[in-house]
Amino acid sequence: MPQMHFYIREELAKKLRERARARGLSMSRYLASVVRREVGEGWPEGYFEEVIGGWQGKPLRRAPQGKLDKRDQL
16 A cells, blocks of 8 residues: 655644644544545546446346345245
């Protein structure tokens, strides 16, 4: 996992330490959560339109599934 290093003013560092402590997180975990919230880890832009909605072939059809096996009760 990559490490990132940056410099900030002491006043800002103090606020970050206080917020991390209030949430019961290490500074590293707290900063990672801030980055995830700001940058996101969601699907890439246009993913559903280009990949999921981009099927060009014949319509997909699900094959018959048959009947479920009867199982013993636990």
